[in-house]
Amino acid sequence: MIVYLDADYRCYVTQGENRVAVDADYFNGKCPAFIEGYQFVPEGETWVREDGETFRGEMIAPWKPWEELDTAQRAYERELAETLSAENAALLSDMAQLVEEVYQSDMEMMGI
Amino acid sequence: MGTAFLYGNGGSGGTGATLTITAPAGCTVTVSKDGKTKTKTAGTDGLAVFKGLSTGEWTVTITDGSQQASKTVTVTADYATSITFFTATINVTYPAGSKCTVTDGVTTLTAPDTSGTWECVVPNAGTWTARESAKGFSDSVSINSSGDFAELDVTKLWLYKNGDSRTDNTGGWNAAGWTSNYPLTAGVLASDRIKMYGTVGKETLLATDKKVDLSGVTTLFVDFNVMSNQSNNTYALLLNSAKGNYQNTKYGYVATSSIGVQKLSLPINGKDSAYISMVVGGNVNLKVDVFRIWAE
Numbered sequence: 001m002i003v004y005l006d007a008d009y010r011c012y013v014t015q016g017e018n019r020v021a022v023d024a025d026y027f028n029g030k031c032p033a034f035i036e037g038y039q040f041v042p043e044g045e046t047w048v049r050e051d052g053e054t055f056r057g058e059m060i061a062p063w064k065p066w067e068e069l070d071t072a073q074r075a076y077e078r079e080l081a082e083t084l085s086a087e088n089a090a091l092l093s094d095m096a097q098l099v100e101e102v103y104q105s106d107m108e109m110m111g112i
Numbered sequence: 113m114g115t116a117f118l119y120g121n122g123g124s125g126g127t128g129a130t131l132t133i134t135a136p137a138g139c140t141v142t143v144s145k146d147g148k149t150k151t152k153t154a155g156t157d158g159l160a161v162f163k164g165l166s167t168g169e170w171t172v173t174i175t176d177g178s179q180q181a182s183k184t185v186t187v188t189a190d191y192a193t194s195i196t197f198f199t200a201t202i203n204v205t206y207p208a209g210s211k212c213t214v215t216d217g218v219t220t221l222t223a224p225d226t227s228g229t230w231e232c233v234v235p236n237a238g239t240w241t242a243r244e245s246a247k248g249f250s251d252s253v254s255i256n257s258s259g260d261f262a263e264l265d266v267t268k269l270w271l272y273k274n275g276d277s278r279t280d281n282t283g284g285w286n287a288a289g290w291t292s293n294y295p296l297t298a299g300v301l302a303s304d305r306i307k308m309y310g311t312v313g314k315e316t317l318l319a320t321d322k323k324v325d326l327s328g329v330t331t332l333f334v335d336f337n338v339m340s341n342q343s344n345n346t347y348a349l350l351l352n353s354a355k356g357n358y359q360n361t362k363y364g365y366v367a368t369s370s371i372g373v374q375k376l377s378l379p380i381n382g383k384d385s386a387y388i389s390m391v392v393g394g395n396v397n398l399k400v401d402v403f404r405i406w407a408e
Binding site for chain 1: 331346351353363364365366367368369376377378379380381383
């Protein structure tokens with residue numbers, strides 16, 4: 001998916017001033033809170049940390065505490081699962097209703 | 113090079129113990145305790161005998177004018193020890209401001225200051241381990257012969273070093289308990305490197321057997337050589353929250369397809385422990401030798 005990088009290679013899910021768009025498969029299926037806790041240095045590029053340490057891409061690493069990002073992602077996946085489950089239940093109910101209507105119609109036609 | 117043996121005899125007649133020291137013929141042998149010193153010259157048979165010594169801790173010193181060796185022994189009814197003209201130097205690098213010791217399990221030496229560098233002279237062969245006081249990092253080296261020179265660096269949390277799997281920190285390196293979206297094979301532990309070589313149709317993986325304690329470190333490093341590559345296959349160093357499918361449990365990684373001797377680094381933020389793993393893609397032309405992995 002497309003993420004947007006600032007000058008420190010921190011990730012954002014929305015465009016913004018001086019942010020560069022990159023394609024990063026690692027973030028497929030990840031929620032915004034998870035993505036925006038990460039840095040992504042593309043291959044061929046280099047980030048220099050404030051202590052002088054150099055990091056060469058391709059590199060992906062969280063800059064926020066991992067537990068915080070993992071908690072956010074799990075909550076997102078739970079909510080997604082609940083939503084999908086509710087939609088699935090509604091679809092099944094609609095299908096059952098359709099089947100009942102067809103059955104009743106068939107019974108009428110047969111004079112039963 | 114000589115050996116000094118001390119024999120203590122319980123006094124069945126007369127006062128004090130008798131020490132018999134074997135040393136290089138002709139060298140000067142001195143025993144001292146509480147400011148009292150006795151000196152003899154080792155005979156052609158290498159023996160120097162001291163009688164009437166009180167029980168307690170004695171320092172035995174031998175010298176031939178150009179070299180010297182010392183040993184502390186406790187005199188009891190029966191005892192023995194050895195002293196040799198043996199010196200080897202270990203250059204120790206440790207965090208400035210912290211204390212540092214070097215030990216072989218019998219003798220412990222302490223750095224004279226907290227400067228961060230120490231030219232440590234050890235008195236015998238063996239495995240010598242340096243440890244620093246700030247974070248408890250350690251490093252070991254084997255000294256085999258007098259005159260040997262070695263280097264130890266305890267500013268780093270070593271995870272792999274030129275053939276040493278650092279099982280104290282890693283539990284060892286293997287592929288047990290790991291899977292991938294593709295068939296998996298294990299990297300190879302050679303005598304002085306890890307061989308991460310590509311295999312057709314499989315990914316090659318090697319990982320720490322246990323979670324590494326990363327408290328107190330901020331960056332993971334790896335020294336390696338990509339000897340050959342094809343089609344931009346990559347070598348990756350990863351942080352994993354758990355074993356299992358490494359694709360699902362990875363939470364950080366650095367990867368390269370560049371050829372040559374190089375070093376990669378990966379920031380470690382906000383997680384006190386993790387599995388460290390390495391993966392290469394399934395191309396037989398991808399050959400990576402890994403020499404050192406550490407954290408600072």
